[in-house]
Amino acid sequence: MLSKKFVGVTLAVGMLAFTSGAAVAALSGSSAFFGGGLTAAKIGNMSYWESSTVSANGYATYASDARNDWQGISNADVDYSNASSESTATIRSYAGNYGLDYAGRIVPYSGGREASTNSTWDMVQIILNDYYMDSYGYSNANRHKTTIHEFGHSLGLVHQDSATDSVMKQGLYTYTNPTSLDVSNIQWKY
Incomplete structure (x- = not known):
């Protein structure tokens, strides 16, 4: 009798796990974006400025790759150009020690x-927390993913659920390029 009850409990737990996993859907279209953000016109012509802290902390290549990845999406108007100064840039990136609250x-x-995130933006700062990533043992691939992820946020993308295949999910992942879900969302909006 005891073994039958144990089997029943096991099946019930398994069914609950299956049901909750099935309910997760990738965010697409408008649900993949903040309610606000940079306008499509700004996304099509973003001036970019990079603090010397980005290079000093080892993120310059990751930042360059992130810009190239998002800008390289076909059938989407995402374009970065070099800003003449920090004060004129639409996108400004920084790296350094910002405590242990976020990567x-x-x-x-x-x-x-x-x-x-629900209003129209004029400018976005991207902050990469090298101290946090050092403290939690981020690999080069994890740092690369974090950089691409933050650039995705600057384009208005929200977090995806951890069950999705997306650079926009939170955590220690090793994506080094936007996934097909990320690409289709950018193509949909821009």
Whole structure:
């Protein structure tokens, strides 16, 4: 009798795990993006400035790869150009010691003030936290993925569920390029 109850519990747990996994869907179309962001016109002509801290902390190649990856998506108008100065750049990137709260993040601005993800942005700061990544043993591939991920946020992409195949899911993953899901979302919007 005890073994039958044990089998029943095991099956129930297995069914719950299957049901919750089946409910996860990749975000696409408008649900893959913040409610606000940079306008399509700005995405098609983004001026980019990079702090010397990006190179000093070893992220220059990752940042260059990220720009090339997002800009290289066919049938999408994503374009980066070099800004003449930090103050004129639409996208500004930094790397350094920002504590242990995050590996990377973006800070959007509108009218010179921090903006919500549901408003229209004028400028976005990309912040790569080398201290966090060092502290948690990020590999080169993990750092590369984090950089591409943050550039994806600057384009308005939200986090994808961990069950999806996307550079936009959070965590220690080794994606070094946007996936087909990421590409199709960028093509849909831009």
